[in-house]
Amino acid sequence: MEIRMTKALEFYFDYISPYSHIANAAVKQLKERTGAAVEIKPMFLGAVMQGTGNRPPGMVPAKNTYMLADLERCAKRYGLTIRMNPYFPLVSTRDLLRATIGLAGDPDKQQRFIDTCFHYMWTAPDALKPDDDASVKAMCDANGFDFDEVKQLANDEANKAALKDNTDAAIARGAFGSPTFFVGEDMFFGHDRLDYAAEALTA
């Protein structure tokens, strides 16, 4: 059923975050179910962590153990499987995030690129190394994306500035991790808070 919504859901994420992979699937379901307007906001989680004095949950051993089991459980609900990325966390996702911003003019292609990046980061057997040209090219070639275009979008100064703006805005608005949603200035952290964000869309 289509529900009338005047507000948009802002979806801040980084490919480095496996919970954001699950959130991407959950947001797509929400969009299909309700017709919600979603604003895609790639942000660089490393800078968010640094800017807020936070640290990734995976760095706390007890949280890391819990997270591995929790991710598997949550992914199942969306028909996803999750495996750890062998290059995590010593990689930069900045180029892919900048390229994602550069694809905003073609929302279907942008969404396909987002799905593909998350899939290769956290699900596909041939794990993506997001800052390695050969690895990104292999992903692009296998999924109908033009690697040269992706590279050009990643190097584009406007896309670099937009990623920094998204990241700075996320920090300024109170974000400390990924995924983060905003409905107006109400913030929701985690894919498991999407229901609350959806409620705020109709309030």
Ligand SMILES: N[C@@H](CCC(=O)N[C@@H](CS)C(=O)NCC(=O)O)C(=O)O
């Ligand atoms: N419960 C949240 C957990 C999300 C989460 O832990 N995200 C990580 C990155 S994968 C993060 O940014 N954590 C920051 C924090 O826990 O303070 C969910 O289900 O989505």
